[in-house]
Amino acid sequence: MTGASAASLSADCGQTACSGTSPVRMIHLVLSLDIGGLENLVWQMTERAPEFGLSTDVACMDHGGFFADEIRREGVEVFVANRKGGLDLGSVLRLARFCVRRGVRLVHSHSGCMLYAALLGWTLPYLKIVHTDHGRHHPDWPIVCSEERVAIRRIDRLVSVSHTLAGYLRQVVRLPADMDILWNGVNVDTFQPPTPDQRADARQRWNMPADARVVGTVGRMSPVKNHPLLLRAFKRVSADRPELRLLLVGEGDERPALMALAGELGIADRTCFTGRVDAFDLNRGLWAMDVFANSSDSEAMPVTVLEALASGLPCVATAVGDLPQIAAVCPSIIPVPRRGETELADAIVRQLGVAGPAPVRREDLSIFTFETMMHNYVALYRRLLKV
Structure with missing residues (x-):
């Protein structure tokens, strides 16, 4: 120039x-x-x-x-x-x-x-x-x-x-x-707990049994998101719980390796990789879940966690970035140590004991x-x- x-x-x-x-x-x-x-x-x-x-x-x-x-x-x-x-x-x-x-x-x-x-x-x-x-x-x-x-x-x-x-x-x-x-x-009007029909539609969209208990996440499949940590934690949690399913919403270069890892761990038949989805399916992914899990090695301010909270999901997330400050005002989230496989698995078990998606208190998310x-x-x- x-x-x-x-x-x-x-x-x-x-x-x-x-x-x-x-x-x-x-x-x-x-x-x-x-x-x-x-x-x-x-x-x-x-x-x-x-x-x-x-x-x-x-x-x-x-x-x-x-x-x-x-x-x-x-x-x-x-x-x-x-x-x-x-x-x-x-x-x-x-x-x-x-x-x-x-x-x-x-x-x-x-x-x-x-x-x-x-x-x-x-x-x-x-x-x-x-x-x-x-x-x-x-x-x-x-x-x-x-x-x-x-x-x-x-x-x-x-x-x-x-x-x-x-x-x-x-x-x-x-x-x-x-x-x-x-x-x-996060837009708390867009992200809301699903109606029974929306939940049933989301389960059908991802071939999840209506009575399954679904752990899931949303995000680009890149190394920093550390999806292998979530896969290994899910193996621990699901060992004696055949009703559990894992839903990974998103696409990225790491997907082939993650699919191979799911096979090695023996959980491929209970794990759904959605691949590329549209905006509506991003919402439907959350509607299909019972627990949202974020296993990232690094986040500044995890928007997907905020969206999951607004959708009424109990959440588990690695305590990176400002996640602890979110957890301090949102009681439905359990922070766990970065790369803590055992802690992540234990927190998922605890959150699976929650009754299911419920409206979040607006005052909890007011600053987010x-x-x-x-x-x-x-x-x-x-x-x-x-x-």
Whole structure:
């Protein structure tokens, strides 16, 4: 990208987006919209943006994915920058042109996109840039940490989704201490305990016997989620309980290895791998369960646990990230040590003794609601834009 083209683009964009009385426009910037907690959250933030006075599009650096189709069905534009390998400045120019065309004034970038958000901001200096870090690779990539220490100079406001993650960003990545901590939120109106008919339909969808007791989880099948821990804990729990079933909702590169492990453990005939599912089936997965289990090695703020709680499920989850703070206000969750197979199995047994899905107390989740999260972000947007 030449200096002349960037300067010309910035001038054109300044006239387009900053003049007149047209409503404030923004984009969410993500790597992709494949199935995942971050991507699901961006979909919901985009879908409900008009309720909060926002006009929102989405830009993907790499490719679209499952939630791109869902978002487009809402009439929202999804732009794909088609980033190539290495530092692709051409993708920044394409993204900047999209921002010009759509009259964007604020960019909300998410994990993995800080460098490109900063480059976009340097290209179009009038843009306000918010970046939210949702979690890190473990071990972290030194080159990414170095890039982010440069990129942060053009980020107007950095947000962490948990206190634990904020500490990591300050101490390990060495980002500035001044950042906002905004917990992710769950839509408690969307996630509700199932009716008897919904529960029966969900069981039928996943070929689960109506009288089975189902332990399950939802999430991308990647190493950090540590699904093998859940499989091994389930083997312990189900050894003398033939009525138990395990439901793993989601897709990912680890699925073939996990299916092989289920076979080695002798639980393949009682384990269901759903593979890729649509948004409705994400809900139906929860409706089919009696207990929700999260076995992750690392989470900042586990949205799927919040969704399970809102769906009335007793939960078991590794005490990573800010999970202990959720457990402190939500009595239906049992935290267990990270990688604690015996403790996870024991907690599942305890939760299987609970009668079944029941409405969560709204006051327990009040600080973790989608509405609380959105009001916090909108206040941040308006503070930066001075509107």
